[in-house]
Amino acid sequence: MSEAVRPNLARSGEITPEIVAEHGLSEAEYDRVIEVLGREPNLLELGIFSVMWSEHCSYKSSKIWLKTLPTEGPQVILGPGENAGVIDIGEGLAAIFKMESHNHPSFIEPYQGAATGVGGILRDVFTMGARPIANLNALRFGDPDHPRTRHLVAGVVAGVGGYGNCVGVPTVGGEVNFDPGYNGNILVNAMTVGIARKDRIFTSGASGIGNPIVYVGSKTGRDGIHGATMASAEFDDRSEAKRPTVQVGDPFTEKLLIEACLELMATDAIVAIQDLGAAGLTCSSFEMASKGGLGVELDLETVPCREDGMTPYEMMLSESQERMLMVIEPAKEDLARAVFEKWDLEFAVIGRLTDTGRMVLKLNGAVVGDLPIDPLAEAAPEYDRPWTPTPAPAELAPGSVPAPEDMGRALLDLVGSPDLCSRRWVWEQYDHMVMADTVGRPGGDAALVRIHGSDRALAITTDCTPRYCQADPKAGGAQAVAEAWRNLTAVGAQPLAITDNLNFGNPERPEIMGQLVGCIQGIGEACAALGMPVVSGNVSLYNETNGKGIPPTPVIGAVGLVDDIARTTDIAFKAAGEAIVLIGETRGHLGASIYLRDALGRREGAAPPVDLAAEKRHGDLVRGLIRGGRVSACHDLADGGLAVALAEMALAGDLGATIEAPGSAPEDAGETPLHAWLFGEDQARYLVTAPGAEEAAESLLEAARAAGVPAARIGVTGGPALTLPGGAPISLGELRAAHEGWLPRYMGD
């Protein structure tokens, strides 16, 4: 320990139990701080421990479970542990992607919270050398009738668009859901996908003792101090007062930073690079040194600051946006400086790598903080928190759920409901076409973004059904992965890998911890069975307000590959007279369904069972059919079941259809009551249309039989209406008005 720290130590009485508590550390954790340091910390050092050991940065509650996830496969270049996951997409290229939450800031200040969420995840991706090619957003809001919801929807959507549109990365997909369970704690999960050359991937592990540490990007301000700690605490009625810890985004600077970093990455100047995200300079410099097994010395007076008089504490904990830290080759300093000056960005050498294994912070030559790097990281708390499994709800027999008086009316109500209506109002505020490679636009099963200059594309989707996770975390976790896999398959893509964004309540409560454990188990099983490993992820815990946790929401972001964009499809009916074929088995599962919740106001029953072997078999068949040009449209069946999928396909193609139940009469839909057949949410199902003549449909059914996959012809496309078994035709105009109407009306447009 250096001399300069001692005077602080002498006044160590200033670290009172209250200060420790304000920093989100438990008493036991504070004892550990003293043990690691061999003395009491000063305020700066306490601040650093506090952010490094926060749930957000240390994953202390989830780590032991995350380790159980499958993370390997021939396609994986870099799994979890770096800024983002990296997979091989052939032809010398890699896809780099990750999803991350910005829930707490977005609830407090929706525009800036969402905007900086997008900015943060973009940096995670381009810091590894990738040009970002797509953004997606999984958003979850409270009850539409809750007084704050409209304001939050407006702010978050504007924030996502405001940032993504300006940086010029298309926002191509995502999800929007409403549930009273998010009234006090919305979810904003942002995903970015980028592409890099496989042989030019940059990581954060520093090397080269004496190499300069360079700070680039925006200046450091007082914003966002303790954002990571905020993200690791529950909300209460006073959370509004935390507004000053929300950062402000500057997408223009981010755009310059992307271009400057990619320009410098084309040279061999960069040894290591890391964005400044949660916990700012602290976390970034720590990680770089820790991964390189080195020490770091920073001269804080050289940090570019937005205002005078900022303290070391503020500089180290600031979460100002659009900043990066690099270790560069000393001989290339001038080259690097010239690139950043060209883009009018800050460039400052703020320190150097050392062999001490310590982080030494100096202000005008005086040591103001001195911490051991590895011991701090190794001593980070890791908890095996007690958990109780979620009790399995009783199965709900399809016959025990009342049928609607009018199937057509029920369908109109569902397609016009908050959770199933068109999201056009949202995605028309996002530039989803910039970069001129968006082949599959929002509104389908998965977005398709062409790999620039080729005929290949990445398929991208985000998925989670919190209703199922609440009923049965393990089944729900598996279902989220299976649905993502299906959505990629439904456009003809080969699913490759996922990123997971695990949003849960307070892990210190065993029933919440039980949800987390169950979902991770389900995700792990599904990823293993479907050959789609987890390559990156983020955990957001303490999503609670006044002691009430959110519904468990493990969002899956998945990426797949299309070898030839000519061999893909979308959900739109293409031509009249085509046979509609239902792939997969329909038992009419109505437990935890949208029909049960929204038509009957009941939240009960088991989640639909997930048969991973069937998922694989059915999906592989469908993908083969699409790639062989044997289907003209394809849609995954999900929320709202068969009837809702049919309506979406008809609307997308502006072409109706006539549907017949498997039996000859409507009441004869096998064992399954008609409403369960129409609205049941059985898994592993797709709708496809067979182009052209009669033989096409027959050969398609034959292919299914040969693959051991249930398939049945259920109707034919054509006409200006959708006609369900035994019902009156529902005009597409009426269907469209219901589907397109709710969101603009709700938002007052």
Added chain:
Amino acid sequence: MKAAIVVFPGSNCDRDVQVALRQSMRGAPGHDEPIMVWHKDADFEKVDLIVLPGGFSYGDYLRCGAMAAHSPAMTEVVRRAKAGVPVLGICNGFQMLTETGLLPGALLRNAGLKFVCRDVHIRVETSQSPFTGRYQTGQRLRVPIAHHDGNYVADEEELERLEARGQIAFRYCEPDGAVTEAANPNGAARNVAGVFNEAKTVLGLMPHPERLADSALGGADGRPLFDGLVEALS
């Protein structure tokens, strides 16, 4: 034919328009790769066409296009435009053209106050220009818009003058060509989507023809604009 695309800090459609131009120039003899000109460069080589791309130049933090209008490269663009070099401004580029006074009018915030990204239909008001020579007068095109500030305004006198001189290049319309209020995505006066200067050597438009110039992206109605330019300027 040589073309230059001016790149401002915050431009984000520069590559897209380069791809579209390259596609139209490919195969034609004597064509060079469209060059990128940095906004600080007032001394770029002689070219036959200058393109001001879409994006958020300088963050659009003042008024869209206002700061770009005062950049070193733009001073040169204005000089060359006045000497007759054709200039195409798309979206943010259109905003720069009105800010420099090369085109009349101004672009205000959309009437709906929100950013709008979607395909719209526009009607070609005249084929008598180097930009629209490959279209028929009255032809309907489907092209995307993506902007927050595309609400074209000019005073009545100016609008009358534009009409009289045939300076209105495109109008938002229904798929059948009818110019209606419902087809107007941003509140633009008289549904104006693009205007020429008096000599028809400068065109500014809010829609992005470069985004639907490739049928793999779902349409190619924007391509004839670039094909026509290459033909006219070669």
